[in-house]
Amino acid sequence: MTSLLPRRRADRVRWGLAILLLLLAAIVPPASQYLEAQGLIESARFQIVLGVTALILALWAISYNLMLGYAGMVSFAHAAYYGVGAYTVAILLQRYNISYYAALAIAPVAAAAVGIVTGFVALRAVRLYFSLLTLAISQLLYSIAEGWYGLTGGDNGINGITAPDRLTDYPTLYYFVFVIVGVSLLLMFILVRSPFGAALLAIRENRERARSVGLNVKAYELAVYTIAALFAGLAGALFPLVQSSVVPSMLFWTENATPVIVTLLGGVGSFLGPGLGAFIYTGLYNSLSRDFPYQLDVLLGAVVLGVVLVAPGGFASVPDLLAQLRRRIVGEGPVATEVETKGEAIQMIDVTRAVEAHAIQAEPVASGKVLLKVENVSKRFGGLRAVEAVNLEIHEGDRHAIIGPNGAGKSTLFNLITGRMRPSAGRIWFDGRDITGRPAHVIARAGIGRAFQITMIFPRLTVLQNLQYAMLAHRGRTVQPWGLADRIYRDEAMQLLDAVGLGPYADLPAGQLSHGDQRAIELAISLALGSRMILLDEPTAGMSAFETRKAMELVRRIATERNLTLLFCEHDMSVVFGTARTVTVMHQGRILTQGTPEEVRTDPEVQAVYLGELDVEDKEAAPA
Amino acid sequence: MDPGKFLLFATGGLADAAYLFIVAAGLSLVFGALRVINMAHGSLYMVAALVSVVVANKLGAGIGFFPALIAAVLVAAAIGAVIEVTVLKRVYGHEHLVQLLATYAIALIIGGAARLIFGPNYRTTTAPIQGSLTILGYSYSVYALVMIVAAAVIGVAMYGMLFRTRLGRNIRAAVSDPELLNASGVNVTLLYTTVFVIGAALAGLGGVIVAPSQAVDPTIGDSVLVLAFAISVIGGLGSIIGSGIGALMVGEVISFGLITPATNSFALAFVFIVMTLVLTVRPWGLFGRPET
Numbered sequence: 001m002t003s004l005l006p007r008r009r010a011d012r013v014r015w016g017l018a019i020l021l022l023l024l025a026a027i028v029p030p031a032s033q034y035l036e037a038q039g040l041i042e043s044a045r046f047q048i049v050l051g052v053t054a055l056i057l058a059l060w061a062i063s064y065n066l067m068l069g070y071a072g073m074v075s076f077a078h079a080a081y082y083g084v085g086a087y088t089v090a091i092l093l094q095r096y097n098i099s100y101y102a103a104l105a106i107a108p109v110a111a112a113a114v115g116i117v118t119g120f121v122a123l124r125a126v127r128l129y130f131s132l133l134t135l136a137i138s139q140l141l142y143s144i145a146e147g148w149y150g151l152t153g154g155d156n157g158i159n160g161i162t163a164p165d166r167l168t169d170y171p172t173l174y175y176f177v178f179v180i181v182g183v184s185l186l187l188m189f190i191l192v193r194s195p196f197g198a199a200l201l202a203i204r205e206n207r208e209r210a211r212s213v214g215l216n217v218k219a220y221e222l223a224v225y226t227i228a229a230l231f232a233g234l235a236g237a238l239f240p241l242v243q244s245s246v247v248p249s250m251l252f253w254t255e256n257a258t259p260v261i262v263t264l265l266g267g268v269g270s271f272l273g274p275g276l277g278a279f280i281y282t283g284l285y286n287s288l289s290r291d292f293p294y295q296l297d298v299l300l301g302a303v304v305l306g307v308v309l310v311a312p313g314g315f316a317s318v319p320d321l322l323a324q325l326r327r328r329i330v331g332e333g334p335v336a337t338e339v340e341t342k343g344e345a346i347q348m349i350d351v352t353r354a355v356e357a358h359a360i361q362a363e364p365v366a367s368g369k370v371l372l373k374v375e376n377v378s379k380r381f382g383g384l385r386a387v388e389a390v391n392l393e394i395h396e397g398d399r400h401a402i403i404g405p406n407g408a409g410k411s412t413l414f415n416l417i418t419g420r421m422r423p424s425a426g427r428i429w430f431d432g433r434d435i436t437g438r439p440a441h442v443i444a445r446a447g448i449g450r451a452f453q454i455t456m457i458f459p460r461l462t463v464l465q466n467l468q469y470a471m472l473a474h475r476g477r478t479v480q481p482w483g484l485a486d487r488i489y490r491d492e493a494m495q496l497l498d499a500v501g502l503g504p505y506a507d508l509p510a511g512q513l514s515h516g517d518q519r520a521i522e523l524a525i526s527l528a529l530g531s532r533m534i535l536l537d538e539p540t541a542g543m544s545a546f547e548t549r550k551a552m553e554l555v556r557r558i559a560t561e562r563n564l565t566l567l568f569c570e571h572d573m574s575v576v577f578g579t580a581r582t583v584t585v586m587h588q589g590r591i592l593t594q595g596t597p598e599e600v601r602t603d604p605e606v607q608a609v610y611l612g613e614l615d616v617e618d619k620e621a622a623p624a
Numbered sequence: 625m626d627p628g629k630f631l632l633f634a635t636g637g638l639a640d641a642a643y644l645f646i647v648a649a650g651l652s653l654v655f656g657a658l659r660v661i662n663m664a665h666g667s668l669y670m671v672a673a674l675v676s677v678v679v680a681n682k683l684g685a686g687i688g689f690f691p692a693l694i695a696a697v698l699v700a701a702a703i704g705a706v707i708e709v710t711v712l713k714r715v716y717g718h719e720h721l722v723q724l725l726a727t728y729a730i731a732l733i734i735g736g737a738a739r740l741i742f743g744p745n746y747r748t749t750t751a752p753i754q755g756s757l758t759i760l761g762y763s764y765s766v767y768a769l770v771m772i773v774a775a776a777v778i779g780v781a782m783y784g785m786l787f788r789t790r791l792g793r794n795i796r797a798a799v800s801d802p803e804l805l806n807a808s809g810v811n812v813t814l815l816y817t818t819v820f821v822i823g824a825a826l827a828g829l830g831g832v833i834v835a836p837s838q839a840v841d842p843t844i845g846d847s848v849l850v851l852a853f854a855i856s857v858i859g860g861l862g863s864i865i866g867s868g869i870g871a872l873m874v875g876e877v878i879s880f881g882l883i884t885p886a887t888n889s890f891a892l893a894f895v896f897i898v899m900t901l902v903l904t905v906r907p908w909g910l911f912g913r914p915e916t
Binding site: 068072074121124125126127128129131132133135136137139140143144146147148149154252253254257260264294295296297298299300301302304305308309 | 724726728735737903904
């Protein structure tokens with residue numbers, strides 16, 4: 001497709017810029033010395049030290065972006081881990097007379113150790129509350145640095161730290177730091193492109209979805225938090241090479257401004273962007289603090305505000321902006337990535353091919369045995385009994401519908417089965433295994449897939465990545481911190497996409513597809529996991545009649561041919577009676593009756609409940 | 625510990641809780657209704673404190689305090705209105721990250737501007753009410769006691785505003801059911817501006833009240849902001865009662881943390897330990913509701 005071309009061009013520009021940046025960073029010492037010899041700058045030494053500062057900042061900011069850009073975590077404690085690294089070196093050098101190189105090796109470990117313990121606490125909460133907890137942790141570490149005179153020298157800090165003799169020559173110092181930072185960046189770069197990195201992106205995009213494809217979200221968040229703390233500690237350990245004193249205010253929460261601003265300037269969406277941001281910031285800060293020492297904060301604030309409101313992509317988005325500009329000048333028509341699809345994908349579903357697709361081959365097994373057993377399960381919210389003493393047996397290979405008026409407890413029951421909620425009482429068995437109250441990702445890995453009532457995809461990942469990353473997660477590959485995630489399961493995922501009609505959109509961000517097509521992705525993810533049982537919560541909500549028919553045909557065929565067990569709830573009765581072999585009716589948290597579609601349809605009690613409730617719904621709906 | 629000393633530290637904790645409650649209640653109110661964490665809240669506190677000290681000293685220490693109070697709160701409210709209309713309106717409904725960064729940038733700008741206007745050095749003024757009382761052998765400043773009463777009055781007034789007025793009803797609707805509010809014909813744009821201005825005024829009020837009892841410089845907002853976060857997070861963001869309880873806890877922890885030389889360097893550390901403990905048990909705070 002032609003639409004992919006400019007994307008690649010922007011990618012090439014980005015790679016070119018990255019190599020240029022690395023080359024420029026590599027020649028800082030000789031270039032400074034040359035410029036000094038030519039009389040163009042006053043002091044080469046000063047420029048080289050500035051370069052070292054920028055390198056350290058680049059390492060610090062890129063480690064911050066591991067959390068911010070890749071996992072979507074906003075931490076206010078990153079300066080604290082940088083500070084822990086710097087303090088560790090200072091304390092080891094001054095109090096224990098250990099060599100700088102040994103201290104340099106110990107400091108990141110110390111920062112990671114503090115990181116994993118404090119991170120564990122901070123990750124008790126999510127999103128905003130996580131951010132506020134990191135703020136508290138930052139201030140706690142700051143208070144300790146300021147209060148523990150015996151170890152840290154209190155508010156005086158530790159002074160008179162000297163770099164080892166071999167690093168007193170400025171170019172040597174520069175290249176020493178250059179190599180350490182370079183190796184660290186390489187390691188982080190490998191990490192973010194690996195299956196582990198894919199798990200982070202999935203979590204950033206949609207935590208709930210990530211969990212339902214089998215990711216232990218908190219474990220990955222803690223891992224990336226600790227890795228980020230490790231590299232921040234390393235950056236902090238390099239700090240005493242350019243500054244002879246370490247003070248507690250390095251840990252104060254406002255110090256996080258530096259990595260945040262640098263990351264924003266460079267661009268959260270790109271790996272090396274914050275590195276570029278570090279050089280720009282260092283240069284800018286140096287000249288501004290010389291010429292406008294008092295206006296500095298106002299200017300920095302204005303820059304941040306401008307970036308946040310106007311160009312959230314930072315400098316790294318410049319290649320994209322250039323590509324857009326170029327197309328506007330050349331007149332190639334609208335930018336492809338802004339085009340919305342029209343929902344035709346799902347209409348192109350080729351059911352036969354979909355069924356043959358390798359990715360969705362669940363193990364064929366003899367039907368008849370009980371796969372899921374819900375035993376006397378109840379869920380109460382305060383005084384409200386959402387689900388009350390429900391007993392349910394789902395046989396392998398069955399297509400089982402749960403129907404009932406709004407508030408009957410269907411969604412709550414699904415949440416209990418998939419581990420989103422813990423039952424107040426009762427037990428749930430899957431394939432003979434007790435799964436009561438197990439975490440959602442464990443249940444997902446055990447073989448229960450789920451499609452949600454609302455569309456749950458990874459919006460900023462491509463359609464192909466949506467499937468690939470879900471497969472990686474579900475098959476336990478995301479623990480691997482090397483290798484290229486985008487190359488794994490590519491063909492398998494592509495095959496499935498072609499089959500469900502999404503092939504042409506494989507490289508578009510999933511969030512740009514139409515609602516119907518996003519539902520198709522959602523369905524494809526559920527199918528791609530090869531689960532033995534799939535829970536579908538109103539699978540066709542928001543689809544047109546035609547789309548509904550297509551989607552359900554696909555689901556039905558796959559269920560039949562692969563002996564997949566389906567449990568679904570649905571308001572559209574034609575879908576229910578057209579798909580289900582068994583129907584269970586719920587009312588006010590209890591099971592009213594169960595039987596074949598025909599038995600249920602003619603049951604007078606069901607009719608009473610349904611008609612009564614429908615009346616109420618109609619009355620409620622009427623004035624609005 | 626003898627009862628006199630205990631009372632002294634308990635009252636000290638109440639005095640801290642008093643101004644912290646006013647600041648935290650503003651932060652919490654804004655978060656509850658607008659779902660925005662205002663990182664510039666401490667800056668409004670700082671600006672109001674500086675303005676009040678400058679104005680009070682110009683008018684004559686002591687008696688000048690009351691006009692200074694009004695002027696400073698108005699300045700904070702006006703800055704709040706400008707922030708809400710020019711920046712916040714553009715980031716409502718965005719990710720928390722965008723809001724955090726945008727208001728953080730505003731904090732940097734206000735902090736820098738305050739340093740340009742007022743200079744980096746600290747300033748002091750005298751309290752409008754002088755004198756002291758002696759209870760059980762320890763001396764208490766009357767102003768600190770008045771501060772405690774004033775905070776209680778403000779707390780009751782806020783409660784009355786929230787539960788007895790039309791504005792309060794709309795604010796509570798914004799907290800619990802924003803969609804309903806949109807459908808009910810309330811001018812939501814104006815309501816949001818009003819709430820933010822009230823929040824800014826409370827930040828300013830807290831700054832003015834505490835100004836006579838401490839040295840004021842352009843950095844005082846940074847540490848107060850963190851304490852206000854701690855309080856509103858402990859109490860539950862969006863809950864005024866939670867802010868009250870949180871402020872009491874934080875105030876007393878700081879005060880009693882100072883009681884022995886062995887612990888006084890760590891008084892602030894205890895606050896964050898308490899906050900961490902509370903959030904570990906109840907991640908959404910004592911009176912808050914889990915965010916969906």
